[in-house]
Amino acid sequence: MKRLILIVVVLCAVFYAADFVSLRVRIPRRDALGSVTVHTYYAVKLKNGRTEYDDGGDQVVSCSNSLFPQMGVGPCWYARRHPEKRITIDSGNPNNPRIF
Numbered sequence: 001m002k003r004l005i006l007i008v009v010v011l012c013a014v015f016y017a018a019d020f021v022s023l024r025v026r027i028p029r030r031d032a033l034g035s036v037t038v039h040t041y042y043a044v045k046l047k048n049g050r051t052e053y054d055d056g057g058d059q060v061v062s063c064s065n066s067l068f069p070q071m072g073v074g075p076c077w078y079a080r081r082h083p084e085k086r087i088t089i090d091s092g093n094p095n096n097p098r099i100f
Contacts, residue, residue, distance in 0.1 A: 016068055023066045033071070035060050036079040044089045056087065 040056030
């Protein structure tokens, strides 16, 4: 079991390193960074238990053209498959006296 875990960890490290080198050397020829437009909306939980949805507009998000997150940004394939970003804001539980 220990050998299997070690093999999996080593393979993951090799794939991540190969992805990093591929992005830095640009093999195949491609831009290192890309951009994707993401629609943002706010889900505000009100004290009465309901949820109000507000439009946050469109934002251009930087992403890396790689398999894994590199250079501090997520991969473009993931950003293209998740074009909406939900930001949840909780106003608190009115039945919990410790919050306010």
